[in-house]
Amino acid sequence: VVTYDPVASSPGLDDASLMPRLQAGEAWALETLVRTRAPQLLTVARRFLRDERDAQDAVQEAFVVAFKSIHAIEERTVIGPWLHRLVVEAAVVKLRSLPRHSEGAIEDLLPTFLEDGHHVRRPPAWEPSSVLLERPDVREFVRACIDRLPETHRTLLLLRDTENLDATETARLLGIEEAAVKSCLHQARQALVGLLEEQLGRGES
Amino acid sequence: VTRWITCREFVDFLDDYLARRLEPTHHEEFNDHLSGCPPCVAYLHSYQDSIRLGKAALTRSDGPVPESVPEALVQAILAAQRKAGA
Numbered sequence: 001v002v003t004y005d006p007v008a009s010s011p012g013l014d015d016a017s018l019m020p021r022l023q024a025g026e027a028w029a030l031e032t033l034v035r036t037r038a039p040q041l042l043t044v045a046r047r048f049l050r051d052e053r054d055a056q057d058a059v060q061e062a063f064v065v066a067f068k069s070i071h072a073i074e075e076r077t078v079i080g081p082w083l084h085r086l087v088v089e090a091a092v093v094k095l096r097s098l099p100r101h102s103e104g105a106i107e108d109l110l111p112t113f114l115e116d117g118h119h120v121r122r123p124p125a126w127e128p129s130s131v132l133l134e135r136p137d138v139r140e141f142v143r144a145c146i147d148r149l150p151e152t153h154r155t156l157l158l159l160r161d162t163e164n165l166d167a168t169e170t171a172r173l174l175g176i177e178e179a180a181v182k183s184c185l186h187q188a189r190q191a192l193v194g195l196l197e198e199q200l201g202r203g204e205s
Numbered sequence: 206v207t208r209w210i211t212c213r214e215f216v217d218f219l220d221d222y223l224a225r226r227l228e229p230t231h232h233e234e235f236n237d238h239l240s241g242c243p244p245c246v247a248y249l250h251s252y253q254d255s256i257r258l259g260k261a262a263l264t265r266s267d268g269p270v271p272e273s274v275p276e277a278l279v280q281a282i283l284a285a286q287r288k289a290g291a
Contacts, residue, residue: 031279035279038279039270039271056275060282064285067290117213118244119244124247125250126254128254132258146263162259162264190252197251
Protein backbone atom coordinates (compact mmCIF):
# COMPACT_ATOMS: atom_id res chain seq x y z
CA VAL A 1 0.00 0.00 0.00
CA VAL A 2 1.46 3.29 -1.04
CA THR A 3 0.70 6.33 1.03
CA TYR A 4 -0.93 8.95 -1.11
CA ASP A 5 -1.90 12.42 -0.09
CA PRO A 6 -4.84 13.44 -2.19
CA VAL A 7 -4.10 16.48 -4.25
CA ALA A 8 -6.66 18.83 -5.60
CA SER A 9 -6.67 18.34 -9.31
CA SER A 10 -8.56 20.24 -11.96
CA PRO A 11 -12.17 20.63 -10.90
CA GLY A 12 -14.40 18.39 -12.90
CA LEU A 13 -11.47 16.51 -14.44
CA ASP A 14 -11.45 13.12 -12.81
CA ASP A 15 -9.16 10.20 -13.55
CA ALA A 16 -11.84 8.37 -15.51
CA SER A 17 -12.20 11.19 -18.01
CA LEU A 18 -8.51 12.13 -18.11
CA MET A 19 -7.03 8.65 -18.59
CA PRO A 20 -8.42 7.93 -22.08
CA ARG A 21 -7.17 11.30 -23.27
CA LEU A 22 -3.76 10.65 -21.77
CA GLN A 23 -3.64 7.28 -23.45
CA ALA A 24 -4.58 8.94 -26.73
CA GLY A 25 -1.61 11.25 -26.28
CA GLU A 26 -3.64 14.46 -26.29
CA ALA A 27 -1.20 17.26 -25.55
CA TRP A 28 -3.53 19.26 -23.32
CA ALA A 29 -4.22 16.17 -21.21
CA LEU A 30 -0.51 15.52 -20.73
CA GLU A 31 0.10 19.14 -19.78
CA THR A 32 -2.87 19.10 -17.42
CA LEU A 33 -1.48 16.02 -15.76
CA VAL A 34 1.90 17.68 -15.27
CA ARG A 35 0.53 20.96 -13.99
CA THR A 36 -1.93 19.40 -11.55
CA ARG A 37 0.18 16.54 -10.24
CA ALA A 38 3.76 17.85 -10.25
CA PRO A 39 3.39 19.99 -7.09
CA GLN A 40 2.40 17.00 -4.94
CA LEU A 41 5.04 14.79 -6.56
CA LEU A 42 7.73 17.39 -5.91
CA THR A 43 6.74 17.42 -2.25
CA VAL A 44 7.21 13.65 -2.13
CA ALA A 45 10.55 13.79 -3.96
CA ARG A 46 11.84 16.40 -1.51
CA ARG A 47 11.30 13.96 1.35
CA PHE A 48 13.92 11.71 -0.21
CA LEU A 49 16.25 14.18 -1.89
CA ARG A 50 17.70 17.13 -0.04
CA ASP A 51 18.83 18.96 -3.16
CA GLU A 52 16.04 20.78 -5.01
CA ARG A 53 17.57 20.06 -8.43
CA ASP A 54 17.70 16.35 -7.65
CA ALA A 55 14.10 16.39 -6.44
CA GLN A 56 12.98 18.07 -9.66
CA ASP A 57 14.97 15.55 -11.70
CA ALA A 58 13.12 12.73 -9.92
CA VAL A 59 9.75 14.31 -10.73
CA GLN A 60 10.75 14.69 -14.37
CA GLU A 61 11.90 11.08 -14.54
CA ALA A 62 8.65 9.90 -12.95
CA PHE A 63 6.66 11.66 -15.66
CA VAL A 64 8.92 10.28 -18.38
CA VAL A 65 8.27 6.75 -17.09
CA ALA A 66 4.57 7.53 -16.76
CA PHE A 67 4.26 8.76 -20.33
CA LYS A 68 6.15 5.73 -21.61
CA SER A 69 3.94 3.26 -19.77
CA ILE A 70 0.60 5.01 -19.87
CA HIS A 71 -0.56 3.00 -22.88
CA ALA A 72 0.04 -0.23 -21.04
CA ILE A 73 -1.81 0.50 -17.82
CA GLU A 74 -5.46 -0.18 -17.18
CA GLU A 75 -7.85 2.63 -17.92
CA ARG A 76 -9.25 2.28 -14.41
CA THR A 77 -5.86 2.99 -12.81
CA VAL A 78 -6.09 5.72 -10.17
CA ILE A 79 -3.61 8.26 -11.39
CA GLY A 80 -2.48 9.74 -8.07
CA PRO A 81 -1.14 6.61 -6.34
CA TRP A 82 0.37 5.42 -9.64
CA LEU A 83 2.35 8.65 -10.08
CA HIS A 84 3.22 8.69 -6.39
CA ARG A 85 4.77 5.27 -6.70
CA LEU A 86 6.70 6.30 -9.81
CA VAL A 87 8.17 9.36 -8.12
CA VAL A 88 9.20 7.33 -5.08
CA GLU A 89 11.01 4.89 -7.37
CA ALA A 90 12.59 7.73 -9.34
CA ALA A 91 13.72 9.43 -6.12
CA VAL A 92 15.37 6.25 -4.83
CA VAL A 93 17.08 5.64 -8.17
CA LYS A 94 18.32 9.23 -8.07
CA LEU A 95 19.53 8.80 -4.50
CA ARG A 96 21.46 5.69 -5.42
CA SER A 97 23.13 7.51 -8.30
CA LEU A 98 24.44 10.32 -6.14
CA PRO A 99 27.96 10.26 -4.72
CA ARG A 100 27.93 9.15 -1.12
CA HIS A 101 28.83 11.83 1.39
CA SER A 102 30.85 10.75 4.33
CA GLU A 103 28.32 9.95 6.97
CA GLY A 104 28.59 8.90 10.57
CA ALA A 105 28.56 5.24 11.43
CA ILE A 106 25.16 3.99 12.57
CA GLU A 107 26.90 2.10 15.36
CA ASP A 108 27.63 5.40 17.10
CA LEU A 109 23.89 5.94 17.47
CA LEU A 110 22.91 2.50 18.72
CA PRO A 111 22.24 1.65 22.38
CA THR A 112 25.19 0.37 24.38
CA PHE A 113 25.38 -2.45 26.89
CA LEU A 114 27.64 -3.62 29.66
CA GLU A 115 29.49 -6.90 29.29
CA ASP A 116 26.78 -8.68 31.25
CA GLY A 117 24.18 -7.47 28.72
CA HIS A 118 22.53 -4.78 30.87
CA HIS A 119 21.93 -1.29 29.55
CA VAL A 120 24.87 1.04 30.17
CA ARG A 121 22.35 3.60 31.31
CA ARG A 122 18.66 3.44 31.96
CA PRO A 123 16.83 4.51 28.78
CA PRO A 124 15.12 7.83 29.44
CA ALA A 125 11.36 7.91 29.26
CA TRP A 126 9.60 10.62 27.32
CA GLU A 127 6.08 11.85 27.00
CA PRO A 128 3.79 9.74 24.79
CA SER A 129 3.96 10.56 21.09
CA SER A 130 0.30 11.61 21.16
CA VAL A 131 1.24 14.35 23.64
CA LEU A 132 4.49 15.32 21.94
CA LEU A 133 2.82 15.72 18.56
CA GLU A 134 0.66 18.48 20.02
CA ARG A 135 3.80 20.59 20.32
CA PRO A 136 4.40 22.67 17.20
CA ASP A 137 8.14 22.14 17.18
CA VAL A 138 8.22 18.37 17.56
CA ARG A 139 7.65 17.31 13.95
CA GLU A 140 10.43 19.56 12.74
CA PHE A 141 12.73 18.32 15.47
CA VAL A 142 11.98 14.66 14.69
CA ARG A 143 12.57 15.30 11.00
CA ALA A 144 15.93 16.87 11.83
CA CYS A 145 16.84 13.75 13.81
CA ILE A 146 15.88 11.51 10.86
CA ASP A 147 18.04 13.68 8.60
CA ARG A 148 21.01 12.85 10.85
CA LEU A 149 20.73 9.15 10.04
CA PRO A 150 23.05 7.65 7.43
CA GLU A 151 21.44 7.93 4.00
CA THR A 152 20.56 4.26 3.54
CA HIS A 153 18.95 4.07 6.96
CA ARG A 154 17.05 7.30 6.41
CA THR A 155 15.76 6.05 3.06
CA LEU A 156 14.74 2.76 4.64
CA LEU A 157 12.68 4.56 7.24
CA LEU A 158 10.97 6.52 4.49
CA LEU A 159 10.21 3.48 2.38
CA ARG A 160 9.07 1.17 5.17
CA ASP A 161 7.49 3.48 7.74
CA THR A 162 6.17 6.27 5.52
CA GLU A 163 5.57 4.68 2.14
CA ASN A 164 4.61 1.39 3.77
CA LEU A 165 6.49 -0.67 1.18
CA ASP A 166 7.10 -4.25 2.18
CA ALA A 167 10.58 -5.65 2.74
CA THR A 168 10.69 -7.32 -0.66
CA GLU A 169 9.89 -4.16 -2.57
CA THR A 170 12.21 -2.08 -0.40
CA ALA A 171 15.03 -4.52 -1.01
CA ARG A 172 14.44 -4.37 -4.75
CA LEU A 173 14.46 -0.58 -4.81
CA LEU A 174 17.59 -0.28 -2.70
CA GLY A 175 19.41 -3.17 -4.32
CA ILE A 176 20.02 -4.96 -1.05
CA GLU A 177 18.95 -8.26 0.49
CA GLU A 178 15.70 -8.53 2.39
CA ALA A 179 17.63 -9.57 5.48
CA ALA A 180 19.61 -6.34 5.22
CA VAL A 181 16.37 -4.36 4.98
CA LYS A 182 15.19 -5.93 8.19
CA SER A 183 18.40 -5.38 10.14
CA CYS A 184 19.00 -1.86 8.79
CA LEU A 185 15.44 -0.83 9.60
CA HIS A 186 15.85 -2.04 13.17
CA GLN A 187 19.15 -0.16 13.40
CA ALA A 188 17.53 2.99 11.99
CA ARG A 189 14.73 2.83 14.54
CA GLN A 190 17.19 2.25 17.39
CA ALA A 191 19.33 5.14 16.20
CA LEU A 192 16.26 7.36 16.03
CA VAL A 193 15.44 6.45 19.63
CA GLY A 194 18.94 7.54 20.61
CA LEU A 195 18.72 10.83 18.74
CA LEU A 196 15.25 11.63 20.07
CA GLU A 197 16.10 10.85 23.65
CA GLU A 198 18.89 13.42 23.56
CA GLN A 199 16.14 16.04 23.45
CA LEU A 200 13.02 14.35 24.69
CA GLY A 201 14.39 12.17 27.47
CA ARG A 202 13.45 13.16 30.98
CA GLY A 203 14.69 10.12 32.88
CA GLU A 204 17.87 9.63 34.84
CA SER A 205 21.07 8.91 32.98
CA VAL B 206 11.20 -23.35 31.79
CA THR B 207 12.22 -20.20 29.96
CA ARG B 208 15.68 -18.75 30.21
CA TRP B 209 16.40 -15.19 31.31
CA ILE B 210 17.49 -13.16 28.30
CA THR B 211 19.70 -10.12 28.63
CA CYS B 212 18.75 -6.53 27.85
CA ARG B 213 21.05 -6.66 24.83
CA GLU B 214 19.21 -9.68 23.45
CA PHE B 215 15.90 -7.99 24.15
CA VAL B 216 16.89 -4.88 22.22
CA ASP B 217 18.60 -6.80 19.41
CA PHE B 218 15.46 -8.77 18.64
CA LEU B 219 12.90 -6.15 19.66
CA ASP B 220 11.51 -5.73 16.15
CA ASP B 221 11.02 -9.49 15.85
CA TYR B 222 9.27 -9.49 19.22
CA LEU B 223 6.94 -6.66 18.24
CA ALA B 224 6.20 -8.26 14.87
CA ARG B 225 5.57 -11.59 16.64
CA ARG B 226 8.18 -13.31 14.50
CA LEU B 227 9.71 -15.12 17.48
CA GLU B 228 9.06 -18.73 18.32
CA PRO B 229 6.42 -18.99 21.09
CA THR B 230 9.04 -20.02 23.65
CA HIS B 231 11.26 -17.09 22.80
CA HIS B 232 8.29 -14.73 22.80
CA GLU B 233 7.53 -15.91 26.32
CA GLU B 234 11.14 -15.25 27.33
CA PHE B 235 10.77 -11.69 26.09
CA ASN B 236 7.53 -11.30 28.06
CA ASP B 237 9.29 -12.59 31.17
CA HIS B 238 12.15 -10.17 30.62
CA LEU B 239 9.78 -7.23 30.25
CA SER B 240 7.96 -8.12 33.43
CA GLY B 241 11.18 -7.80 35.40
CA CYS B 242 13.13 -5.10 33.58
CA PRO B 243 11.85 -1.49 33.81
CA PRO B 244 14.70 -0.17 31.62
CA CYS B 245 13.61 -2.42 28.75
CA VAL B 246 9.98 -1.42 29.30
CA ALA B 247 11.10 2.20 28.91
CA TYR B 248 13.11 1.31 25.82
CA LEU B 249 10.19 -0.57 24.30
CA HIS B 250 7.92 2.45 24.74
CA SER B 251 10.54 4.78 23.28
CA TYR B 252 11.06 2.46 20.30
CA GLN B 253 7.34 2.28 19.52
CA ASP B 254 6.93 6.00 20.03
CA SER B 255 9.87 6.82 17.79
CA ILE B 256 8.17 4.90 14.96
CA ARG B 257 4.97 6.90 15.48
CA LEU B 258 6.88 10.17 15.74
CA GLY B 259 8.90 9.39 12.62
CA LYS B 260 5.80 8.60 10.58
CA ALA B 261 4.06 11.75 11.76
CA ALA B 262 7.09 13.93 11.10
CA LEU B 263 7.73 12.60 7.64
CA THR B 264 4.19 12.57 6.38
CA ARG B 265 2.74 15.65 7.98
CA SER B 266 5.49 18.25 8.12
CA ASP B 267 5.76 18.94 4.43
CA GLY B 268 3.53 21.96 4.78
CA PRO B 269 0.84 22.73 2.26
CA VAL B 270 1.36 21.41 -1.24
CA PRO B 271 2.30 24.36 -3.46
CA GLU B 272 -0.15 25.22 -6.19
CA SER B 273 2.48 25.06 -8.89
CA VAL B 274 6.05 24.04 -9.59
CA PRO B 275 8.71 26.06 -11.41
CA GLU B 276 7.64 26.64 -15.01
CA ALA B 277 11.05 25.44 -16.16
CA LEU B 278 10.29 22.02 -14.66
CA VAL B 279 6.92 21.83 -16.40
CA GLN B 280 8.49 22.75 -19.71
CA ALA B 281 11.34 20.27 -19.22
CA ILE B 282 8.86 17.46 -18.58
CA LEU B 283 6.75 18.36 -21.60
CA ALA B 284 9.86 18.66 -23.79
CA ALA B 285 11.01 15.22 -22.62
CA GLN B 286 7.60 13.82 -23.49
CA ARG B 287 7.64 15.39 -26.95
CA LYS B 288 11.16 14.08 -27.54
CA ALA B 289 10.16 10.57 -26.47
CA GLY B 290 7.08 10.68 -28.65
CA ALA B 291 8.85 12.06 -31.68
